[in-house]
Amino acid sequence: MSWLPDDFVHPVHIPVPGTDLHLRPIRESDTAIDYPAVMGSRERLWEIFGPAWGWPAETMTYEADRVDLLRHEKEIAAHESFNYALLNEDESALLGCVYIDPPERVGADAEISWWVVDELAGGADERALDALVPEWIAVGWPFERPRLVGRDLTWQEWLALPELP
Secondary structure, three states: OOOOOOOOOOOOOEEOOOOOOEEEEOOHHHHHHHHHHHHHOHHHHHHHHHHHHOOOOOOOOHHHHHHHHHHHHHHHHOOOOEEEEEEOOOOOOEEEEEEEEOOOEOOOOEEEEEEEOHHHOOOHHHHHHHHHHHHHHHHHOOOOOEEEEOOOEOHHHHHHOOEOO
């Protein structure tokens, strides 16, 4: 059985209320704006995701990022997992990402996490995204027990949970 209903259609454009930003599924063609966003915020992102995902590596190359985005694009098409890019209005800048993944640990039917670039951290746009994501997941996705990793529990608490078989 899939983690999503067979007839589920994932959203393709999600405005972030009160901002000029929106979410859409990430694509390999976003590498030119993803790579500088990730590497420009790498130290803070490593503090968040490094222990769990080993990402983003200090040595990550543009080509490695392109391959990673291609993997995400294929996973989205197959409804295996989802990576939504946070973009400005004309999509000339990637400003963060939202990940919607099947659970790896017991106690949830989906694991959701997200980040913004350093320049938005702590500001109104990050607060708007923080307000949007839980509501969007509750209303737009077919989950009964989504876990907001890094929000409902810390990444360290998540790592301590038993892995699913």
